[in-house]
Amino acid sequence: MPDRPPVSEMLDDSERHVAEQLKQTPEVIDTQGRINTADLYIDAPKWRKYPQVSCVFADLAGSTSLRKGRWEASTASIYDAAVKPAVRILADFGADFIDVQGDAAFGLFTGEYSKRRAICAGITIKTFGELVLIPALEAKWPTNPPQTGFKVGCAVSDLLAKKIGISRTAHHAPVWAGRAVNYAAKCSQQATAHQMIVTKPIADVIRCNEYLWYSCACSNEYTELWSEQYVEKVSGKDADGLLLKSSWCATCGDTYCEKICTGSWRRPDVDSKRNLFTYGKYQRVIKFREANGMQIRRGIGG
Numbered sequence: 001m002p003d004r005p006p007v008s009e010m011l012d013d014s015e016r017h018v019a020e021q022l023k024q025t026p027e028v029i030d031t032q033g034r035i036n037t038a039d040l041y042i043d044a045p046k047w048r049k050y051p052q053v054s055c056v057f058a059d060l061a062g063s064t065s066l067r068k069g070r071w072e073a074s075t076a077s078i079y080d081a082a083v084k085p086a087v088r089i090l091a092d093f094g095a096d097f098i099d100v101q102g103d104a105a106f107g108l109f110t111g112e113y114s115k116r117r118a119i120c121a122g123i124t125i126k127t128f129g130e131l132v133l134i135p136a137l138e139a140k141w142p143t144n145p146p147q148t149g150f151k152v153g154c155a156v157s158d159l160l161a162k163k164i165g166i167s168r169t170a171h172h173a174p175v176w177a178g179r180a181v182n183y184a185a186k187c188s189q190q191a192t193a194h195q196m197i198v199t200k201p202i203a204d205v206i207r208c209n210e211y212l213w214y215s216c217a218c219s220n221e222y223t224e225l226w227s228e229q230y231v232e233k234v235s236g237k238d239a240d241g242l243l244l245k246s247s248w249c250a251t252c253g254d255t256y257c258e259k260i261c262t263g264s265w266r267r268p269d270v271d272s273k274r275n276l277f278t279y280g281k282y283q284r285v286i287k288f289r290e291a292n293g294m295q296i297r298r299g300i301g302g
C-alpha cells in the first residue's frame with residue numbers, strides 16, 4: 001500500500017489536472033484498420049478516431065429478478081453460463097474489442113463487412129439465449145425456471161478512443177466517445193428478452209439483404225422478419241430502426257450467416273418472387289449499379 005497523501009493534497013493534484021486538461025484542445029488522430037487498445041494514448045491528450053465502428057450490445061434480461069430470493073445462490077453461475085458464450089460469439093465474428101460489464105457484454109467491429117458481422121453476432125447471441133440458455137435453465141429448474149434471455153442492440157458511428165486512468169498500473173481502461181456504444185446500449189435497453197433492435201444505418205443494411213430481411217426457404221412464405229422500431233433517446237435519423245424477434249433457423253442458419261458475412265445479399269430462391277416485392281432503396285441501388293455496369297452480386301453496405 002502506498003502512503004496515502006492528505007485529502008487536501010489529493011484535491012490540489014486533481015485541481016491541477018483539471019486546469020491542465022481544460023487548457024488544451026485534445027488532438028484527434030484519424031486511424032484506419034482494426035482497433036488495437038495497445039495503440040491508444042493514455043497520458044497524452046490524444047484520441048484515436050476510428051471510422052464507422054459497429055457495436056453490438058447484449059444485456060441479460062431480468063437479471064435483477066435473478067438476484068432476488070431463491071435464485072440468489074445460482075445467479076453467479078447463470079451470469080457466467082450466459083455471458084461467456086456471448087463474449088465467445090462476439091470474438092468468433094471478429095470483434096476488435098470486447099468488454100464485459102456485469103451481466104452485459106459489447107463488441108466493436110471494424111473492417112470488411114463489419115456491419116454484417118455485427119448483425120450476425122447479435123442474432124447468434126439472441127439465438128443462443130432463446131434456444132440454448134433457456135432450455136438448459138428449464139431443464140435444471142423445471143418448475144418456475146429463471147426468466148431471462150438476451151436483449152440485443154446494434155448501432156454504428158465513428159468512435160473516438162483513449163485510455164483513461166493511471167498509466168503503468170492496472171487502473172485504466174479504454175473509453176469510447178461517440179454514438180455507436182451509447183446507441184447500441186439504448187437499443188438493448190428498449191428490447192425485451194430474445195429481441196434485437198438496431199438503429200437506422202444498420203437497418204439500411206438489413207433491408208438490402210434478402211438473407212436477413214425475409215424468412216428462410218423452409219416456410220416458403222418470404223415474410224419480412226423485421227418490424228419498424230422507433231428507438232427512444234437516439235437522435236435524428238438514427239432513431240428509425242428495426243426490431244427482430246426471430247432467431248437463426250436450425251436448417252438455414254449456417255448457410256445464411258456465411259452468405260451474409262461474405263458479402264452476399266441475393267437469395268436464389270427469392271429470384272422468382274423479387275418483382276412482387278416493393279424494394280424502395282434496394283431497387284434504386286440495383287438500377288444504379290446496372291446502369292453503371294457495376295457488379296450487382298456484391299453486397300450493398302457493410
Ligand SMILES: [Zn+2]
Nearest residue numbers: 216218249252
Ligand atoms: Zn430454414
